[in-house]
Amino acid sequence: MTVRTRITVVVITRDRRENLLHTLDRLAALPERPPVIVVDNGSSDGTAEAVRRHHPDHLLLTPGRNLGTLGRNLGVRRARTPYVAFSDDDSWWEPGSLAAAEGLLDAYPRLGLLAARIRVGTEGGTDPLDAALARSPLEPVADLPGQPVLGFLACGAVARRDAFLDAGGYHPVLFFGGEETLLAYDLSARGWGVCHVPGVVAVHCPTKEVRPGRPAVMLRNAALTAWLRRPVPVALRHTAALVTAPRRDPEARTELGRMLRRLPAALRARESLPAGVESAARQLDLQGAMP
Secondary structure, three states: OOOOOOEEEEEEEOOOHHHHHHHHHHHHOOOOOOOEEEEEOOOOOOHHHHHHHHOOOOEEEOOOOOOOOHHHHHHHHHOOOOEEEEEEOOEEEOOOHHHHHHHHHHHOOOEEEEEEEEEEOOOOEEOHHHHHHHOOOOOOOOOOOOEEOOOOOHHHEEEEHHHHHHOOOOOOOOOOOOOHHHHHHHHHHOOOEEEEEEEEEEEEOOOOOOOOOHHHHHHHHHHHHHHHHOOHHHHHHHHHHHHHHHHOOOHHHHHHHHHHHHHHHHHHOOOOOOHHHHHHHHHHHHHOOOO
């Protein structure tokens, strides 16, 4: 197969074989014909066998257990292109968007990660995060395209591989859920730009599967992210939000326990953000433009 793009698409999945095959079919139909790496996070529904049968040209990685978002790190390390796009097993890219992202990454060497616009479902609605990204109060800069941000949606991101690896990729303390903010902090701390570019579009067709406890997981990881990178008062504020959440959400009690068990590891890995990045994070805190 002739590769027409220098962007590899990394897809993580677990126990959603049919969704994944649909996504892989959509990626295979793109005019850019990107190489694809599938990371199967310990599926038990025959996912790996189905990928080998229906898409034998894809690189399939089977770590044998659920790595959570760290599966993306594994995929990036195995990629052999300078840029990497991410899809989940229920998302893909609009035709031409990967080519547009490649052009921007070529033109702006400080651009570390591009946050795409997310088109939701067959009706083409916009993900609410797009509005939050678009109203970011951070000032545009001449050597970056789009609106500077400190957040994104993982299934709508295209990264410079070297920048992703320089920042350490996704952090193991978080595992899954709201993990993007920490990576945006770490990219920015190392001088890489993170920008929202609505001209690049990903399509997300989430299933109707109910995920109980998701809001509590987001609170847990917001607290851990703050302990990893933000000043103590900010970390305490996020922790207080999780402590009080069980009054409304019983799942929050479980996530509070998990946060406390992971807190020592977070404190060992704690690094303060550079003054400029912390100032930007405070602006976003005040406006409420980011999670």
